[in-house]
Amino acid sequence: MRERFWEYFSLNELTPKEWEALCDGCARCCLQKLEDEDSGAVYYTSIACHLLNLEQCSCSDYPNRNRNVPNCVHLTLERAAEFDWLPATCGYRLAYNGEPLPGWHPLISGSRESVHDAGVSIRSFAMLESGEEDLQDYLLDDL
Ligand code: SF4
Ligand code: SF4
Numbered sequence: 198m199r200e201r202f203w204e205y206f207s208l209n210e211l212t213p214k215e216w217e218a219l220c221d222g223c224a225r226c227c228l229q230k231l232e233d234e235d236s237g238a239v240y241y242t243s244i245a246c247h248l249l250n251l252e253q254c255s256c257s258d259y260p261n262r263n264r265n266v267p268n269c270v271h272l273t274l275e276r277a278a279e280f281d282w283l284p285a286t287c288g289y290r291l292a293y294n295g296e297p298l299p300g301w302h303p304l305i306s307g308s309r310e311s312v313h314d315a316g317v318s319i320r321s322f323a324m325l326e327s328g329e330e331d332l333q334d335y336l337l338d339d340l
Pocket of ligand 1: 219220221222223224225226227272283284286287288289
């Protein structure tokens with residue numbers, strides 16, 4: 198990867214490896230969400246997709262994720278303009294908006310653990326979905 202590529206290149210100039218590295222591994226995008234039909238506002242819950250490995254904060258079946266979870270959104274360059282549904286901390290959203298990556302981002306810290314140490318990942322609070330939950334009961338205030 199090119200040195201500090203996220204500062205010098207736009208999203209459409211990134212290599213596939215650089216694109217993947219923008220993800221901080223927080224798994225916030227794997228939380229279930231509710232959308233206000235009138236305003237389009239997205240509200241996050243503490244319930245995570247059943248395919249998530251919560252300890253690793255990574256998908257347990259990434260290559261087949263759309264077969265098992267049809268509404269799993271692929272974060273591609275073509276969809277960058279829609280990234281405002283992602284959490285404000287998301288590396289793709291920050292890069293798309295020309296904002297700097299935070300110090301806990303693995304590209305800055307040099308460690309995949311820093312996103313957990315900073316309390317940004319969902320590992321410490323999320324629960325895997327069972328399908329029985331009423332998502333209204335699990336809305337988060339701060340995402
Ligand atoms: S919210 Fe963004 S940075 Fe976090 S896991 Fe999802 S894609 Fe990666
Ligand atoms: S299928 Fe995998 S990548 Fe998609 S939301 Fe679920 S855990 Fe996340």
